[in-house]
Amino acid sequence: MAYDVDLFVIGAGSGGTRAARIAAGHGAKVMIAEEFRVGGTCVIRGCVPKKLMVYASRFVDEFAEAAGFGWTVPQPSFDWPHFVAAKEKEITRLSAIYTTNLHKSGVEILAARATLQDANTILLSDGRTVTAKTILVATGGTPALHPDVPGxxxxxxxxxxxxxxxxxxxxxxxxxxxxxxxxxxxxxxxxxxxxxxxxxxxxxxxxxxxxxxxxxxxxxxxxxxxxxxxxxxxxxxxxxxxxxxxxxxxxxxxxxxxxxxGRDPHTRGLGLEKAGVKLGPKGEIVVDDWSCTNVPSIYAVGDVTDRVNLTPVAIREGHAFADTVFGSKKVRVDYSKIATAVFTTPEIGTVGMSEDEARTIASRVDIFAATFKPMKAALSGRKELTIMKIVVDADSDKVLGVHILGESAGEMAQILGIVIKMGGTKADFDETMAVHPTAAEELVTMRVRRMRHERIEPDPMVPGMADGVGE
Structure with missing residues (x-):
């Protein structure tokens, strides 16, 4: 049978756009449909605008801390409409870049809602139908309004x-x-x-x-x-x-x-049941290791599958799908040891197993932990503490997880993700020379084990000084 396109992607978010571009690069004829704005949750109403808002909020701390370092700062005020307008300008710019990159890759973009009619047919909201040899659903998630209460x-x-x-x-x-x-x-x-x-x-x-x-x-x-x-x-x-x-x-x-x-998989009204696609208890699309559904022509990536709901994971899944289906090489996504961050202030950066998780798979677990005031707090007067924790398999010395609460924890987690993915050991950490004075040096100078549930008491010294670094 002759199809209109080789690949039709429903949803132009992070996973869908990556899949479309890579598949087109492999020579496939690709269409992508998006009913809202190109860029998806991350760019339009998720990671990007949220991080811009986090930056805006942290200036409050900077203004307050400046006095301890000799600065006199006038009473600050915040202009919410100005921020909203600036945020909108930036996400519009990013959305345009996504659109441009899709066009450059040879992908045809359709500003329409797409629903499945069968395993190879898509109905667009403008009344047109398109047939595709392969269909990829990448519609992401939608906020869950729980609990269900009056009002x-x-x-x-x-x-x-x-x-x-x-x-x-x-x-x-x-x-x-x-x-x-x-x-x-x-x-x-x-x-x-x-x-x-x-x-x-x-x-x-x-x-x-x-x-x-x-x-x-x-x-x-x-x-x-x-x-x-x-x-x-x-x-x-x-x-x-x-x-x-x-x-x-x-x-x-x-x-x-x-x-x-929380968020629920965005599958309602897509016609998945009509196409015979199996859904899980939360409405998620059930897929195998290659992101294929029970219908051989239909695949799904990203939050709509409710595997690991992170933007970089959706991107990796989309890339792996395109390489597998159109690039003649089987690529399976590895979901272990994924680094992630929580952008509160202070932020959390984490990779690998928590202490409790590690104790379920290792016969003996060593915990190395430290709590200290950041060096900046010596003059700023801030009460904020940094907490660092390394979880180690005591028998193999392999680092199973690292967890950080403090400034730039997310940045540190990204680098630590490489180390943990490579199978780094506590000895590798210990043999790494410290960069002084930094908060991150505590990761390579920690020597004190603690027992489970023992409270991590704050160290009055700046990072590294307890071991004489920098003296």
Whole structure:
């Protein structure tokens, strides 16, 4: 059978655009459909605008710290509409670059919603149909509005948070995951009175326990009102804003309610059932190691598969798919030892296993950990602490995980990801010369083991000095 195209991609986000460009580079005729804006969640309403907002929030700390170093800074003020406009200009620029790169690769872009009619036919929202030998679904995820409470339509999600017409002076954020804590950190620093309602007894379920406790304390220090074991039961308008009734705690009146309780695979209404594609319990597309569904002509990559929901993972999956299907080489994505970051202030950078995870697979685990005030705090007066932790298989000396809470933790995690992926040992860390004075040098000077659940006490000395480095 002759098809209109070799590959049709539904969704022009990070995974879809990478797959389309690589497949076109292998000689395939490719179309890609996007119903919103080219660039997807990361560029338009996720990683990029969020990181710009994080940068904006951190100037508050810089202004405050400057006095300790001899600077006199006038009372700062923040212009929310100016930031929103600047953010929009930047993501528009990035979206245009994505579009240009697709065109340069020979990919035809369709500004339309696409749904499946069968295993090889796509219906576009303008009424046209396209046939494709291979179809790739890369529609990503969508914010989950949980819990389902009366008045939930008055709340917003992370899709709307970047374009609010006014800055909320009082905000309730529901959720304890990385999206919730990042926005809590950002809005508290910019000047909102933030309440964070978390169903469990701490934030960031699944992260290393010391990182969770450290970030909890940092959020409290930043002025976030943490309410654990507490969820909304209803939202209604009143004369002073939005009145939110809560289970397990008192009602609260705020200007804005942000629900950040996770994301669901964006599969509803795509016609997947009609094409015979198997879905999982959350609506995720079930795929094999090569991103192929149970229908041989239909593949899926990125958050829509609910494997590891990170932008770099979607990009890697899209690239591997294109190489496998159109490049005549089988490429399987390795999901182990993925470095990631939580862009709160202080931020978390992590790669590999947590302490609890390591104890499930290793007979003996050594923990090396340190807590200290950053060197800048000596003059700035900041109370913020840096926490570093190395998890080691005691029998093989292999480093199973590294976890950092502190400035530039995300940058350090990216480099550490290479070391952990290569199978680095604690001896490799110890034999590496330190760069002094830096916070990162603590990673190669740590010698003190600790027992499980032993509290990591702050070291009054600057990093590395305890071992005489720099003396």
């Amino acid at each position: 939930k339509e008055l709340a917003i999600t992370s899709n709307e948070i970047f374009d609010l017409p006014e800055f909320p002076k009082r905000m309730l954020i529901v959720g304890g995951g990385y999206i919730a804590v990042e926005f809590a950190s950002v809005f508290a620093r910019i000047g909102s009175a933030v309440t964070l309602a978390v169903r469990s007894d701490n934030v960031l379920r699944g992260f290393d326990e010391d990182m969770r406790v450290g970030l909890r304390d940092a959020l409290l220090e930043a002025g976030v009102d943490l309410r654990f074991g507490c969820l909304p039961t209803g939202i209604e308008k009143d004369a002073d804003g939005l009145r939110v009734t809560m289970s397990g705690c008192d009602p609260i009146v705020v200007d804005q309610v942000l629900v950040a309780t």
